[in-house]
Amino acid sequence: MAVQDDKREQQMRDRFNLKVTEDRKRSGIDAFLNLEGKVVNFELKSTTSGSVSTVRDFGPAHIEKWKDLHWIIAVYDQRGEKILRCHYASPVDMAPWIEGKRHYVLPDIVLGHDVATKVTADTVIKIFEGREGPYTKEDAKWIMKNQWGAEDYKAQMDTLGGYSLERMTEMLKLRCAYIMGRGSTLNNPHIEKSYVAKLPLLDEEEPAISLREHVRNYFNSASATEQATM
Known part of the structure; x- marks a missing residue:
């Protein structure tokens, strides 16, 4: 990982009061939080341009890894030093983007x-x-x-x-x-600026509280949907 990326991730963990796993290199999880008995894993991304760089070789392993992750995307100033705003994305929010990439590589996978x-x-x-x-x-x-x-x-x-x-x-x-x-991989597919712009914004005054509210709402919504289909 580049030093600059590592520094930004630490800024984001501090901002949202997130923890990092002891075996991070093996788990590949950028950060996590404990919320009401649930361990919530996060993918942390940052950008200065609006669109978000993801991974060098996107393939089946990333599709499997990302399907249950929550995302925080921090938009920095052009110098990459100051956070201007942060977006939250639940697994549901990211599902259309991930599915689009899965569909693109599916013929090669098969x-x-x-x-x-x-x-x-x-x-x-x-x-x-x-x-x-x-x-x-x-x-x-x-x-x-x-x-x-x-x-x-x-x-x-x-x-x-x-x-x-x-x-x-x-x-x-x-x-x-x-x-x-x-x-059968994609070379660094970007999350488009227009896609990021539609994601919910996290409150700048109370970012950690705001994040937990969004995550809690996601679980409540998922629980309600599950009960309605039983």
């Missing part, structure tokens, strides 16, 4: 999945120029590369110190899906 299922033992044998196994850890690393860590390679061994043809076929399918998945 293609990648279907191609991966076509990998067979014959594919493995062809890659290893006729060798049918067993395969060594070095062979596995040649296929999976840095996609796996040491524990993964150890856990997947199904022969004495190595891997069978069947296991190597499973691994090659995973590798194929991974490679195809990287190709």
